[in-house]
Amino acid sequence: MLPRNLIDREIRFGAQNYAPLPVVLSHGRGAHLFDIEGRRYIDMMSAYSAASFGHLHPRLVAAMQRQLERLDIVSRAFHSDNLGAFYQDLASITGLDACLVMNSGAEAVETAIKAARRFGYDELAIPADKAEIIVAAGNFHGRTTTIVGFSDDPESRRGFGPFAPGFAAAPFGDAEAIEALIGRHTAAILVEPIQGEAGVIVPPHGYLASLRRICDRHGILLIFDEVQSGFGRTGRNFCFEHEDARPDGLIIGKALGGGLMPVSAFVARRSLMDVFSPGSHGSTFGGNPLAAAIGREAIALLRDENLAERSRVLGEVLLQALRAINHPAIVEVRGKGLWAGVELDVSMVKAKDVCLALMRRGVLAKETHESVLRLAPPLVIAEDDLMEAVAAFRAALDDCAAPSERYAG
Ligand code: PLP
Numbered sequence: 001m002l003p004r005n006l007i008d009r010e011i012r013f014g015a016q017n018y019a020p021l022p023v024v025l026s027h028g029r030g031a032h033l034f035d036i037e038g039r040r041y042i043d044m045m046s047a048y049s050a051a052s053f054g055h056l057h058p059r060l061v062a063a064m065q066r067q068l069e070r071l072d073i074v075s076r077a078f079h080s081d082n083l084g085a086f087y088q089d090l091a092s093i094t095g096l097d098a099c100l101v102m103n104s105g106a107e108a109v110e111t112a113i114k115a116a117r118r119f120g121y122d123e124l125a126i127p128a129d130k131a132e133i134i135v136a137a138g139n140f141h142g143r144t145t146t147i148v149g150f151s152d153d154p155e156s157r158r159g160f161g162p163f164a165p166g167f168a169a170a171p172f173g174d175a176e177a178i179e180a181l182i183g184r185h186t187a188a189i190l191v192e193p194i195q196g197e198a199g200v201i202v203p204p205h206g207y208l209a210s211l212r213r214i215c216d217r218h219g220i221l222l223i224f225d226e227v228q229s230g231f232g233r234t235g236r237n238f239c240f241e242h243e244d245a246r247p248d249g250l251i252i253g254k255a256l257g258g259g260l261m262p263v264s265a266f267v268a269r270r271s272l273m274d275v276f277s278p279g280s281h282g283s284t285f286g287g288n289p290l291a292a293a294i295g296r297e298a299i300a301l302l303r304d305e306n307l308a309e310r311s312r313v314l315g316e317v318l319l320q321a322l323r324a325i326n327h328p329a330i331v332e333v334r335g336k337g338l339w340a341g342v343e344l345d346v347s348m349v350k351a352k353d354v355c356l357a358l359m360r361r362g363v364l365a366k367e368t369h370e371s372v373l374r375l376a377p378p379l380v381i382a383e384d385d386l387m388e389a390v391a392a393f394r395a396a397l398d399d400c401a402a403p404s405e406r407y408a409g
Contacts, residue, residue: 003036021359021366028055031381033364042389044358044365046378048196049228051259053301054378060258060297067293075284086292089299090267093237094250098273100266101287101295105227105253106142108264111281112190112223112251113146115268117166118275119221120187131187136172140197141190141225173203175210182214188221188249189214193239196228199372200341202334208245215248221272223249227264231255232302232379235312235337242336248272258298263291307379311337314386318375321390327397331371338381342373342393349400357396363389 003024026036087099120131148156149163170177195201215222224247229239253264315337322333332343351367
């Protein structure tokens, strides 16, 4: 079938809740994706970090296949023989004590919110239904109604209220502003250590450690959402490891599923996880044997292939190369590890147009908001591919400086 027909069918029978680039992918391997005509692209976004290990990593595929020959999904109504080991691996790599496995990132965020609120009532003597969680302006934690309720992105919220109360927002990167919001009903601070969707916003160094100290001082919980920043993306296994800032609760997802299926988790100190009792929370699919097998292999791969260090080293190469591009449309290059945001001057060029031009040049990336090109390639990407992508970006900026109708998607 022609690409246009395939796209039209998606549009005709699907919800229009995304605006994909006009490319129809049919296979992928490592850091490369291929469209239905066999054209190769360098993947510079890795499915928002879900494909951080690259596409179809042979070890992940083998682990999935091995599990598929033994046992599929049995629900948490019974024990299964690899769930305990998965928990232990997660506890070991995060330095925390106990886990609750879900599927999507948003579900793991909801799990963290429930845990924080119940901890607030049971352990911090917050009056019933008064618990408050402090979040950061510009946050992105997923798409459930509770979560979009504390987002400040108008299109995420419009028409979806009424929203749940119990959240207050402070500017991102400003620990003092967060502390000023803490009151007698505050149970927790919940932030992304680097804000991805907001445009790869890196807070000042020391912010995470300050939050840790503030939470200790006030006896409240620190929860980091590392759904996007975790698993080596920023040059450490978890972004909080850049500072002395181990949280009480950690939310992870995306790469944990190895790009093969949705696997997320809330990992926490024992006393925090112990707020959950049978019947208080759950998921039919969360922690299923297939998810556990893939998650265990993903954790092993992260360690065996030293991917966080690879991300740190290649990330420096990427940021340096991007900063070396001397183009008037670039306002700022920021990032950490293999995760970069390029802020563009929208009066000269729109990030979406750059993505279209990049696509024509064999590189797939995605803008966030109108002005930011976000780059987050698989951590296994070869340096040559990375440099090819940067060269394509340089050329794409020139393509867009002379706008052309042919790029209109
Ligand atoms: N939290 C963060 C920081 C994210 O970046 C995302 C998704 O981009 C989520 C949560 C939601 O994850 P999911 O789309 O798997 O629900």
